[in-house]
Amino acid sequence: MTALVAEAAIKSAILLFLMLTATAYLTFLERRLLARFQLRRGPNRVGPLGLLQPLADGIKLLFKEDFIPAGADRLIYWLAPAISMVTALVVYAVIPFGPEVHLFGRRIPLYLADVNVGILLVLAASSIGVYGIILGGWAVNNKYSLLGSLRSTAQLISYELAMGLAVITAVLLAGSLSLVRIVEAQRDLWFVFRFPYGTVALILFLTAAVAETNRAPFDLPEAEQELIAGYQTEYGGFKFAMFFIGEYLSVITMSLLAATLFLGGWHGPPLVGGFLPPLLWLVLKALAGVFLFVWLRATLPRVRHDRLMALGWKVLLPVGLANIVLAAVAISLWGG
């Protein structure tokens, strides 16, 4: 029992450290990539190749003045960024990073918990994360923040549905809500290649994921030109950083989820799958996902709010429903 607790504690500590580092470097990666997309060089001054830039940013944010705007609801003002970050971190408890490995004579699975309703936990945590944004926008007594958080609420509720429908397709194909089982079910054939429903589900999932994470072209809650920074307007210092970490964590989460649900998780592609360790395959897939996020941001202009809503309710939702029916029929007739 003690050993189990110790194992879980060590694993969570490592995971926490890795994910926060990954988040910090994701901001760096994004800035460099975005710069190259725009024929710039990006941050390259701090340390070799600018690799210490995230550290410098972190230190800067830590030492900023800790202010509270007049008229703000103090408790909620403090709580909101924490909710945003913590819920983004909770998700990693159920994401499987690889099969079991043998270390120190013990069989250690590369995930914190194999919850039998893992995917529900992920969706629930990301939904609670919305509270961080809503409360943050509400607590600071600023019209831009409020507008930003209202948009965010509308957006997240609409796209949660589409995302749920995409996820259900993967669940149907695997016959389980556990993320570990879903990965195991893709050993022979990744769900993307279950044409057409698997492919459609992945596209749905990615579209919804971009909206869920408030990233361009669906970054209406932030919309610098109209709302300054939306719900983040009145946040500074490390409270801002926590929102920021929450946002970038969910970018990684969504990439990892897309890889887990549709791209075979830690399984490499057939034939060449054995060349790299399973964990590395997952990391590669997640990196591809992150690259897609940055690529989209570098290319597409922001969508108008009513178009965003129309896309969510009139396109993604019907397509998602039809896709599920198709998948269900195919599975019941030919077993997938």
Place this chain on the structure above:
Amino acid sequence: MLRRRLRYVLALLRGMGVTFRYLFRPPVTVAYPEEKTPVAARFKGRHWLTRYADGLERCIGCELCVIVCPSQAISVQAAENTPEHQVSRGERYAADFQINMLRCIFCGFCEEACPTGAIVLGQDYELAGYTRAEMIYTKPMLTEPYPGASSRDPHREI
């Protein structure tokens, strides 16, 4: 209807293709302190007080540059040349010559007004300083240390 939707999606994909191509182009940014772009031949930068090839100063202390300077950045104190102390070719020379680089707008009027081609604007543009006092360039700073040091031909005639 469906066709139009499809065209939208295709346009999105084409846009993604464009940005992806740009990803592999070299950046257009010049990494400034390490690499510098060459300035134009007639670039108007830091001033020099030039000399003739024989080492005599060109400036005759006429103060035309002081008169023409739109931002009143130049101050000249003239003095008489003597046979024992011949500094320039004319009767007079500039005993003191100061340019306030904080006032200067680098218009080049002084260079145009100068009858002997003494004052010229050079190529150097890195002129930052920490105090106001050090931004007032004095005669020893402005006079070229040897003929041609400002990269202007010391034999040229105006």
